[in-house]
Amino acid sequence: xxxxxxxxxxxxxxxxxxxxxxxxxxxxxxxxxxxxxxxxxxxxxxxxxxxxxxxxxxxxxxxxxxxxxxxxxxxxxxxxxxxxxxxxxxxxxxxxxxxxxxxxxxxxxxxxxxxxxxxxxxxxxxxxxxxxxxxxxxxxxxxxxxxxxxxxxxxxxxxxxxxxxxxxxxxxxxxxxxxxxxxxxxxxxxxxxxxxxxxxxxxxxxxxxxxxxxxxxxxxxxxxxx
Amino acid sequence: xxxxxxxxxxxxxxxxxxxxxxxxxxxxxxxxxxxxxxxxxxxxxxxxxxxxxxxxxxxxxxxxxxxxxxxxxxxxxxxxxxxxxxxxxxxxxxxxxxxxxxxxxxxxxxxxxxxxxxxxxxxxxxxxxxxxxxxxxxxxxxxxxxxxxxxxxxxxxxxxxxxxxxxxxxxxxxxxxxxxxxxxxxxxxxxxxxxxxxxxxxxxxxxxxxxxxxxxxxxxxxxxxxxxxxxxxxxxxxxxxxxxxxxxxxxxxxxxxxxxxxxxxxxxxxxxxxxxxxxxxxxxxxxxxxxxxxxxxxxxxxxxxxxxxxxxxxxxxxxxxxxxxxxxxxxxxxxxxxxxxxxxxxxxxxxxxxxxxxxxxxxxxxxxxxxxxxxxxxxxxxxxxxxxxxxxxxxxxxxxxxxxxxxxxxxxxxxxxxxxx
Numbered sequence: 001x002x003x004x005x006x007x008x009x010x011x012x013x014x015x016x017x018x019x020x021x022x023x024x025x026x027x028x029x030x031x032x033x034x035x036x037x038x039x040x041x042x043x044x045x046x047x048x049x050x051x052x053x054x055x056x057x058x059x060x061x062x063x064x065x066x067x068x069x070x071x072x073x074x075x076x077x078x079x080x081x082x083x084x085x086x087x088x089x090x091x092x093x094x095x096x097x098x099x100x101x102x103x104x105x106x107x108x109x110x111x112x113x114x115x116x117x118x119x120x121x122x123x124x125x126x127x128x129x130x131x132x133x134x135x136x137x138x139x140x141x142x143x144x145x146x147x148x149x150x151x152x153x154x155x156x157x158x159x160x161x162x163x164x165x166x167x168x169x170x171x172x173x174x175x176x177x178x179x180x181x182x183x184x185x186x187x188x189x190x191x192x193x194x195x196x197x198x199x200x201x202x203x204x205x206x207x208x209x210x211x212x213x214x215x216x217x218x219x220x221x222x223x224x225x226x
Numbered sequence: 227x228x229x230x231x232x233x234x235x236x237x238x239x240x241x242x243x244x245x246x247x248x249x250x251x252x253x254x255x256x257x258x259x260x261x262x263x264x265x266x267x268x269x270x271x272x273x274x275x276x277x278x279x280x281x282x283x284x285x286x287x288x289x290x291x292x293x294x295x296x297x298x299x300x301x302x303x304x305x306x307x308x309x310x311x312x313x314x315x316x317x318x319x320x321x322x323x324x325x326x327x328x329x330x331x332x333x334x335x336x337x338x339x340x341x342x343x344x345x346x347x348x349x350x351x352x353x354x355x356x357x358x359x360x361x362x363x364x365x366x367x368x369x370x371x372x373x374x375x376x377x378x379x380x381x382x383x384x385x386x387x388x389x390x391x392x393x394x395x396x397x398x399x400x401x402x403x404x405x406x407x408x409x410x411x412x413x414x415x416x417x418x419x420x421x422x423x424x425x426x427x428x429x430x431x432x433x434x435x436x437x438x439x440x441x442x443x444x445x446x447x448x449x450x451x452x453x454x455x456x457x458x459x460x461x462x463x464x465x466x467x468x469x470x471x472x473x474x475x476x477x478x479x480x481x482x483x484x485x486x487x488x489x490x491x492x493x494x495x496x497x498x499x500x501x502x503x504x505x506x507x508x509x510x511x512x513x514x515x516x517x518x519x520x521x522x523x524x525x526x527x528x529x530x531x532x533x534x535x536x537x538x539x540x541x542x543x544x545x546x547x548x549x550x551x552x553x554x555x556x557x558x559x560x561x562x563x564x565x566x567x568x569x570x571x572x573x574x575x576x577x578x579x580x581x582x583x584x585x586x587x588x589x590x591x592x593x594x595x596x597x598x599x600x601x602x603x604x605x606x607x608x609x610x611x612x613x614x615x616x617x618x619x620x621x622x623x624x625x626x627x628x629x630x631x632x633x634x635x636x637x638x639x640x641x642x643x644x645x646x647x
Contacts, residue, residue, distance in 0.1 A: 007262035014610035076615035080607035153399030
């Protein structure tokens, strides 16, 4: 006799855990930016290379998780959230890791040095961008509680508060980004012009990490609203 | 008439064997589906599930299976038409039983979703229609039964939706869900005990000699409910808040409280399943026994012999213990994202609907009812992911099961007729 009742087939493979695993991987990837920039400031290029490899490897792993998740969302799966919303959050999460990889790649490739004047503020800035990512991760981790309570009341309030905090963190990074650009502007005439262009780009890309984390939050909010 | 006198003993033995075969099949395959939500929510271990199922399936079959058995036995086939040749009814009942049992075997081997209830009803209608004539089927009653197959999942879904919403509003959505849970779960336990006991008492334990007035029934049901509530209060109070449990899932402690409730609900579900599905195995047996014992009188108003009910109950338990254990384990391991609070809503809704149907003498598919209940919680956004294609396949399986059961039973009917005439 075939072993296994057919009732268990009704409970489809839930996307919640894979979503959380993907976000955890993205966070690990982005967190590696902190040691990366520390190494850049120390001008320890071996450590920079190691960090870049780690980031690249983790971004690939995240990609694999993303593809697996996309494959296990067949049309007939009935979820408490719309499939489109879920996939959009996933795509947003993935873009965070992509950005981190881009940053690491360019810095290593150009042996990019940060001018001394922005060292301290840049450390704080990167830290804050990673904070944004951590906050997004916390919000995504609430997904199973949200389902468990049927998306109502207390739990939704909790998640909305998290998302608001995420917005505040991203707002900080915007402000600090502007400050750093100002600091760079003051000394840009003394630096090789091509390097300066790429410096501005790196500053913007680092801010992107926080931006994309914030967008994960707002997509999550859209998901809750329906 | 002579045939019955000559072969009476043979028919009785055949009826017993086929009935046991069918009951074994139900225990081996169907019980796992009934216990799916209880085991999947991890409130019970496999061992506990098998034990609970064994005890309560038998209890449900024995205490509350009488009405549905009556329907299967004489509610579908018009026995009056066969007064002249009662042996046809015997062949038909035996054929239907064998057909349903064989179909269950085939479907289980292939992993197809099959309802034991649909099989036996299809088999009965099949043999009656073809073996005797279109008039032999009580079409009114059959239509009523088919209607109940549509209504029961809907009703279960509605109840489970309401239950889950009540859990949300009373417990989950509050500032202190843990203590709220400790406060309200005993009331839910009262509900479980009260409903199951009430329907069972109201619809008669006549066949074991208990006849009470309506007031007495309500009183006993209240007693059962209250007893359960007090026991629940005790067990729930022993659960202490474990702060480390909440790290991964904030409601982990709340779910522990619901775990206690889930055990009670699992018992209710096993009871309900036993009460409705045992008839699929012993309804035909009871018909054969009645005819043989009365020497060929089809319209005999004989009561259901107790040993027949016991045969059915034992058969289910045997099937469960010998084979169903493995199936339950597989089901339990493959369901990973169900928690006691959600499992409870679905299971209680299904159990209440099935017990209600059993009391009203309506043979329904317990699995379809449970599926409806699970969907109800899904609609309340409480389920992580439900495979609607599987759900659709399960519901569509009627289309195959009814004719399959019918064809097999026609085949066996004419075979038996050929052997014994």
